[in-house]
Amino acid sequence: MDHKEVFELLPAYLDQELGLSDAIAVERHLGNCSECQHELDLQSGVTAQLKKDVAYFKAPTHLAHRIKVALPGERSPSTRFKNWNFNWLNAGAVMVTLLAVVWSGTLYLSLPSAQERLTEELVSSHVRSLQVNHLSDVVSSDRHTVKPWFNGKLDFSPTVVDLAPQGFPLVGGRLDYLDGRSVAVLVYRHNQHPINLYNWPSTDRDAAPQVQNRQGYHLVRWVGGGMEYWAVSDLATDDLESFVGTLRSQG
Amino acid sequence: MSASTKEQRFQTMMLPHLDSAFNLARWLARSHQDAEDIVQEAYLRAFKFFDSFHGEDGRAWLLGIVRNTFYTWYQQNKAQARNTQFEEELHSVQIEDAAAVQYADNNPEALLIQKDSQRQLHKALEALSVEFREVMVMRELEDLSYKQIAGIIGIPIGTVMSRLGRGRKQLAEILVTTNRVHDGS
Numbered sequence: 001m002d003h004k005e006v007f008e009l010l011p012a013y014l015d016q017e018l019g020l021s022d023a024i025a026v027e028r029h030l031g032n033c034s035e036c037q038h039e040l041d042l043q044s045g046v047t048a049q050l051k052k053d054v055a056y057f058k059a060p061t062h063l064a065h066r067i068k069v070a071l072p073g074e075r076s077p078s079t080r081f082k083n084w085n086f087n088w089l090n091a092g093a094v095m096v097t098l099l100a101v102v103w104s105g106t107l108y109l110s111l112p113s114a115q116e117r118l119t120e121e122l123v124s125s126h127v128r129s130l131q132v133n134h135l136s137d138v139v140s141s142d143r144h145t146v147k148p149w150f151n152g153k154l155d156f157s158p159t160v161v162d163l164a165p166q167g168f169p170l171v172g173g174r175l176d177y178l179d180g181r182s183v184a185v186l187v188y189r190h191n192q193h194p195i196n197l198y199n200w201p202s203t204d205r206d207a208a209p210q211v212q213n214r215q216g217y218h219l220v221r222w223v224g225g226g227m228e229y230w231a232v233s234d235l236a237t238d239d240l241e242s243f244v245g246t247l248r249s250q251g
Numbered sequence: 252m253s254a255s256t257k258e259q260r261f262q263t264m265m266l267p268h269l270d271s272a273f274n275l276a277r278w279l280a281r282s283h284q285d286a287e288d289i290v291q292e293a294y295l296r297a298f299k300f301f302d303s304f305h306g307e308d309g310r311a312w313l314l315g316i317v318r319n320t321f322y323t324w325y326q327q328n329k330a331q332a333r334n335t336q337f338e339e340e341l342h343s344v345q346i347e348d349a350a351a352v353q354y355a356d357n358n359p360e361a362l363l364i365q366k367d368s369q370r371q372l373h374k375a376l377e378a379l380s381v382e383f384r385e386v387m388v389m390r391e392l393e394d395l396s397y398k399q400i401a402g403i404i405g406i407p408i409g410t411v412m413s414r415l416g417r418g419r420k421q422l423a424e425i426l427v428t429t430n431r432v433h434d435g436s
Contacts, residue, residue: 011416015390017397017408046419046426050391053369054376059273063287064266067294071258 001025003033010040014047118179123214125176126196126232129185135194136172136187146173150184156201158184159227166246168195188243195233195243202228209244211237220244261301265294268310271393272317278388279321281377293320311395315403318385325381375425383418390415 001022006029012018013026030036129135138149147160153175162170168188176185181200188195202223209222218240220231231247233240272293277286293316297304304312376384389395389403390411401408 008413008416011419012397012412015397015415017412042423043416043419046423047391049368049372049426050376050387050422053372054392055369055373056270056392057274057277057283057286059269059290060287063273063290064269066287067266067269067291068262070291070295071261071298072295 001029003029003036006030006033006036007039010036011043014040014044119212119214119219121178122198122219122230122232123217125178125185125198126217129174129176129187129196130194135174137174139172141170141172143170146170146186149173150175154182154184156184156227158186158199159225160186161247161250163188163243163246163250168243168246190233190235190239190243193233193235193239195231195235195240197247198230198232199227201226204228209241209248211241213237222248224248257301258298261298264306264309265297265301265313268313271310272313274392275314275317275385275388276321278376278392279318279381279385280324285324289320289324290317292324293317296320308399310393311399311403314389314393314395318403371426371429375422375429378425379418379421383414383421386411386414387418387422 006026009018009022009026013023016023018026030040138146140146140149141162141164143160143162147158150158150173158173160170160173164170168190170186171189171194172187174185174187176183176198178198178200183198183200186197186199188197203226204223206225207221207223209220212219212221217232217234218237220229220240222229222244229244229247231240231244233243235243269290272290273286276289276293277283280286280289293313296319297313297316300316376387379387385404386400389400390397395403397408397411400411404411406414
């Protein structure tokens with residue numbers, strides 16, 4: 001190794017960055033080269049002075065806090081979602097949530113609506129009225145007997161018409177209790193089939209007759225003149241519809 | 252890995268190197284306030300690229316980002332551009348000029364302070380041009396190996412060695428000259 005090569009390698013020799021064979025070669029040259037020895041002394045002097053005396057700037061204590069605050073961590077939802085990767089805990093949480101939603105949805109759907117409940121109440125009421133022979137509280141085919149009978153028993157005056165000429169004779173009337181209120185029931189008959197006509201005041205909009213079937217009974221509901229009507233019978237649907245049509249044309 | 256786990260891992264691995272990062276930034280920028288801004292920016296960059304870090308040498312990785320952040324800031328900063336000019340002038344005429352700059356603003360108090368060898372050393376190191384200053388700080392103050400320094404700067408190991416040699420020599424000459432100026436005055 002010649003002088004020039006050794007001279008260039010001096011920083012690495014000083015910093016112990018040379019391989020063993022190079023280090024030995026440099027050392028051998030240094031023993032009889034004052035220029036290289038002088039250069040090495042100069043460099044090691046600077047190094048020693050720097051290590052001893054020059055300021056090492058430690059970070060001010062508030063800087064770590066400043067950095068932590070500036071990091072896009074939990075505070076930023078966009079980053080959170082960007083880094084939202086699949087894991088089993090999250091998957092489990094999603095499953096539980098989905099199950100809860102489906103289950104409550106099923107429960108909600110299996111709950112009868114108010115309308116459904118009312119329909120069932122009407123059918124039960126109709127059936128009960130036949131079973132216990134409690135079809136009528138006032139037995140009369142005379143609407144002038146039936147209508148006054150309701151006076152004082154209800155907070156409204158039901159429409160009472162006799163439809164005997166049309167084949168639906170009025171046979172009586174009674175009070176019943178439906179959907180949390182007292183209602184008027186007028187009883188008609190057609191070929192031995194009783195027809196219960198329920199009616200009570202309603203705030204619903206006028207609605208055309210709609211037929212429903214429940215447990216072999218037919219129900220027709222309509223709203224008119226601030227009153228809600230339900231006709232319930234085991235009559236054939238078309239007979240019941242003609243009853244309703246006749247009644248509405250009379251009313 | 253969720254965001255908070257990443258943040259925790261990042262803080263655990265990178266915050267212990269905060270002093271190194273600040274020391275390098277402070278010596279490169281030669282301003283305490285600028286060093287704080289550079290280090291904060293560097294940590295935000297590091298966090299952004301943390302997924303590409305595979306845990307070999309956290310300090311060298313971070314210092315590389317600090318250095319890059321400094322150079323971006325250095326080029327963007329207008330006021331700093333004037334300092335660059337000043338620095339180039341300083342080094343084109345090097346030693347005498349550096350001494351003259353220090354001599355020019357001397358007054359009794361300043362002289363008194365400049366008798367302090369630490370003060371002279373500080374000024375001498377700051378007077379080195381940035382490419383020598385950075386290898387000096389990384390080697391003498393951060394004790395990084397030639398290989399680490401070469402990796403951070405992106406130069407061959409041989410260049411690290413020659414820059415260190417020249418840097419030390421310049422520093423020694425600045426110190427000798429300033430001492431001579433003050434001894435003579």
